[in-house]
Amino acid sequence: MKELSINSSKSNDMFSQIQACIQGELIEDWGESVLTFNNTIGKGSLRTIDFNWGISLIDCNMKLTEETKLIFESQDLAPIEFIFISKGYFEYSENNTDDFTKLEQFQNTIISHKRNAKKTFQFPKNEHLKINFIRINRKEYLQKKNNNVSQLNQLLVSLFNDSKGEVAFKHGGSFSLRIADEIKLLNNVDANSGMLRSLSLEGRLYLILSLQLLEHKNFEENMNIPEAISKEDILKIHKLTTYILEHISDNISISTLSGESGLSPKKLQLGFKILYSKTVNEYVRQLKLEISKDYLKNSDLSVSEIVYAIGIKSRSYFSKIFFEAYDILPTDYRKHLKDKNTALR
Template identity: 25%
Template sequence: MIYYQVEKGGGGTMVPSVIDYLLQLPEAMHFARVQELCGDGVFFYRMLSEYGNGTFQLIEFEDDLLLILIGDYTPKDTFEKITEISEDYMEISQFETDSSSFKIGGRKKNQVDKGIYCYLNTQKKTYTYCEGGKPVRFTKVILSPKYFNTYFRLHDRNNAELLNSARDYILKNPSLPELNFVFQQIRDCQAEGHTLKIYLESKVMELLSLVVKGMEQEQKHISVKLDYKDIRNLRKTVTVMKNDLAAYPTGEELAQIAGMSTARYQLAFRKYYGTTPYEYLKELRLNQALILLKNSDYGIATIAAKVGYHNSGHFAKLFKKAYGLGPREYRNLHGIK
C-alpha cells in the first residue's frame, strides 16, 4: 500500500484552494510533466514507470472558477490518497472504471461505480483508494460556487439549495445517456489552445443545462410518500439491475425485493429516480455499452448480448436514439475497427 498525503500546506494546515491541491497532485502521485504537451493552462503528465503507467491531464480556465481533469492510468500498487480542502467546490465526474473507492471522514468506504458521480466538498478529510494493477479512467469537471452561481443567476433558488439539488439529481441518475455522452466529448476533444477551452466550456454549459432540465422534470407531482427504508429498498433494486445487466428482472420481482406491491414500487421508483425501472435499466445498459464500445475489442453483437440485447439490430436502434449515432459509427469516430 502506498500513501499520498497532499492536504498539508507549508504551515501544516489544510489546503485552502482546490486549485492549489490539484496543481500539486500529479507530481505527488509520481507523475512527471511532459513539457512539450503542455500549453496555456493545459498541463499534461505521464506516470513514472516504477509506479505504473498512464497519463493525467489538467485544464485550468481563467479566474480559477473551472477546471477539467482527465485521468487514464494503472498504478502498480494499491494506494490511498488523503485530502482536505477548505474551499467550497462541486465536482461532477464520469468514471469509466470501477477500481476506485473513497470515504469521507469516519464514514464507511464507498465503491465508485461506472457512470456519473457528483461531490460537494464537505471540508472533511477524504480518503481515496485505487487498486494496484487495475486501470483508472475518469473525466472530472471542478466547479467553484461562483461559477455555478453565475450560470444559475436567473434561477429563483439560493445557491446552496441549487448545489444540493443538482448533486442529488446526478447521484440518482448516474447513467443518463446525455450526460455520459457529453463527458465522452470532453474526454475525446482533439482541439488545441484557445479553441480547446472554448469547446470544453461549451460542453460544461451543456452538462449543466442537462442537469437543470432534469431537475425541473423531476416527478414531484407523484403523491406517494417515501421514507428512508423505502429509499434504501429502491436502491437495492438498482443494485440488482447493475449486478447483471443481461438479466431481465420483472416488475414483480423488483417490487418483491423492495418489499412493495408492484403498483407502489412503480410509483415510488418514478418519484425517486424520475423515470420507470425499465427506462433506468435501459440507461444502465446503454452507458455500459458506450464504455465497452470504446474500451474493448468485443464485437457489437457480443456487446449487445453483454448488456441484455440479443438482437443487435434492436440494440443499435436504441443506441442511436440515445446518442445520435449507431454503435459502428461511434467506433469509427474513435478509430476502432
C-alpha cells in the first residue's frame, strides 16, 4: 500500500505535496490548478479552485494502480468538507486507525475532524474514481456578510462556530442523483476561460453546496429517501438516465424503461420523483428540450429535423412545450442567437 502524508489544509500546498509524490504535470490558469498524471502510480487528474470567503473545490478523476492512503497531519483548524462521489468509493478514518467508514457512490457526505487529529482517506486500486470535495474554511466564511449560518440546523451551526476544532463531525446521508447531475454540469462548464468560466464554476459550486446542505436538513428531519427505494434501485435509475439519453429519438415509455431496468412502473415513478422531483415523463420531456436547445444553438439542423432527432412527432407540439419551458419559440430562439453573434463580430 502506498502512503502519502499531507501537512497542510491549504489546497495549493496539498497539491504541491501530491505532485511531488506522483510526479504529475501541474498547470495553473485562470485561478484553476490542474494536476494530471499517467505513470506507474495510475492515471487521472486532480483540480483545485479557491473562491472567496474560504470556499474551495477539489475534484479528482483517476484510477490508481495500488491501494493508496492519504494521511492529513495538519495542525490547522480542519475545513468542513462536503464530499460527493460520482463514481467508485473510498474509505475515511479519523486518527489514522483501522476503523474506516466507506463513502459510497451518490451518497452525500459531510466531515470535519478535530484539530490535531489525523485524517486518512484510503483509495482502492483499479477503481475508476470521480470525487468532488467542497471545502469551507469556517473562520473565513463567518466573515462573509449575510452568511446566514445561524439559519442552519443546530448541528451545523455548532460546527461552523467551533473555532477551536474541538468536535469531530461525520454525516453519511442519503443518496442523490440530483447532486450527481449538477456535478456533471460543473465538470462540463463550456466557457473556455476568464470571467465567464469563473462565474459559471462558482455559481454551480454554490448550487451543489446548497443541495448538500438541504439533503442534510432533510436527513436530520427524517425526510430522507424512503425504504421503498434501495441503493440498488438508485443505481438502476441512474443507468436509465444514460439509456434515455442514448435513445432520445425514440418513443420512450414507462413500460420500456420498466423492462430495461427491471423496476416496476410504480417504483420508477417513485424513484424519479424522489431523486429528480419529476415524473418519468417530465424528466424525459425536459431532457428532450435541453437537447433541442443545444441543436438550435450549435447545429444547422432545421427545426423539423431537430423535432425528429429528439423523438417528438409534432412540430407544433414541440413549439408549444418549448415556449412553455423557455418563454420563447424555437425559431425566435435561434434568430436571437444569430443576431447576438452578428452583433459581437
